[in-house]
Amino acid sequence: MISGSTAGRLSIWQAAFVIARRDFVAILFSRAFIFFLLGPLFPIIVGSLAGGIGEQVQQETARPEIGIAMESADVDRMLAAYEDLAPKIGPAIPRMVELKRISPGQTFDARAYLEETKGNMAGIVTGTPSAPELTATQERLDWWKGPVGLIAAQALKRAPTEFPPVTLTGVATSGAREKQGRVATAQVGQTVLFLLIMLLAGMVLSNLVEEKANKIIEVLAAAIPMDAVFLGKLFAMLAVSLVGIAVWATVIGGLVGVAGMQETLPGGWNIQDLPTPGVGWPLFFLFGVIYFSMGYLLLGSIFLAIGSMASTVREVQTLSMPVTMMQVLVFFFSALALTQTGKPMELAAIAFPLSSPFAMLARAATDDALWPHFAALAWQAVAVALFIKAGSALFRRRVMKSGPQHGNKRRRGLLTIVRGRAMPGG
Structure with a gap:
């Protein structure tokens, strides 16, 4: 445990690193993490249901x-x-x-x-x-x-x-065939990015609610600044998520490698026919990791703020449902923006922080220009900083209300009893 004097000598970033390391190690070496790695099997159903709008986008954007x-x-x-x-x-x-x-x-x-x-x-x-x-x-x-x-x-x-x-x-x-392949790559990239963010961002809520129920968050609030707790938990969950993605990517890469030895995948699909994204596969995967991190930090900061206002799992589900539905709408908005390349709808999807990672990953698949990504990442970094600042402020107020203030009331109650007993005839 970090003593009060030690916490006073730690900067907010040092304290955040301590919290991040604690959460990262605790989650990564838990049995629940093994079951968590099996989670992506279920979002496959959601991906298949999204095929309807995907077909419409393909028809509109790739019409020769x-x-x-x-x-x-x-x-x-x-x-x-x-x-x-x-x-x-x-x-x-x-x-x-x-x-x-x-x-x-x-x-x-x-x-x-x-x-x-x-x-x-x-x-x-x-x-x-x-x-x-x-x-x-x-x-x-x-x-x-x-x-x-x-x-x-x-x-x-x-x-x-x-x-x-x-x-x-x-x-x-022809150019039409090339564009059709790139649009298909953009659609798959957006869907995978959405499923990963929605699946992994929920870990922030469950971890926070568990610690609030066990009063651990009150101990942390007494030891280090709450802003550091917020940052530490957010980046710890991001690190755990990246580890999970690395495991899934390794498994999928192994399966594709085995299929590559056979030259075709199930259904007769030739691996050599994979459409190449506009920026190329190495940069596309790199942008995918970066845009996932940006999207995760944006949504995770919102979820952490929501978790600070909830004390039970039921309250978390009630409060997080509007955010989840909003994120679904943001995903469909970004998917439809594929039909409006260079038009106000796509520019709006790039400018809106929550949809910007999805829109820019699609741009990486369909266009070979790199400068829009640097501009978009700079804007997303600013948005992440603003979201984290606002979320940590709400987090600090709500957690302190649920922890130390209640503790102060309990201490005042005990003091009253002690004083009453100390009075003559008490």
Whole structure:
């Protein structure tokens, strides 16, 4: 136990380290931690239920586009024809956009452009409306030959039965395929991040309520500053969570390694077909750990503040339910922001502290730019500091009300009894 004189010589960070080390060792070497490692089996059900919105996001963000690279007048006629037919045909027709207005006699290498895998471009129409040439991946050529011919006929104001011939050119890959893979990686990353934060942040509450019930928190409050107790418990739970994630990652990595020896995973999925995130796998995993830490500290500080106001497990469940539901809404908000890349919805998801880790992890999967991550991490660090400061202030007030003040009342009661007995005739 830390004596009062020793506590007086400790800084708040030194005292926080003492608490963090105590909690970390106590939890890590407990039998309950073994059962805790089995916890991720249950959130798999939640992940499967979230597949509905994931499918919608995939459809909206990864809908392929066909670029038009023709002379200026031909581009206008093709786009006008597409606008006329799109409402009537619906999603069966790919989205057509202007790619390039070329000068008469100028050539455009559609194959080279697609093989550079830029943007969401899955096909390119060149030539003229009377002799269009479609360049796309092999599996899309047969699907889109008819819609492109129909749009070209509409551009020429021909009868629906008079379609111009469409020349087909195949390529090995396209930007649309690359973007679809990155969006899928972003969705999986967001879901895993959400499940880990929600699963692991609950440890903070259970540990705090247990110590309040055993009066341990009152002993700590008498020995060291409550701000140090708050910081120590928060970072101890973060360290325990990272250990748990490391164990799970090792197990999963071993399973994937075994599957890699067989070249395919169950269901015939080839490991080599895994979509590569925009920043690459090493940085994506690094950002995943950092954004998990930021999200955990934000939510953990809220949960610790809530735990300070509760004295029983039932009260904890009642008080934490609104925060849990809010976090679910934040997750879905971040998932929907994938459909609005670069638009106000995504920028709002990045700016709001609780959704920022999810939005930025998705950005790491879909975009190769690094500077937005440094800016977002700086903002998240500021938000973490503000959340911890506000949470520790509430934590200090509530715990001191439940501990030392009640102890003072008990001491005053004992003093009154002693004084009463000391009086003559008492």
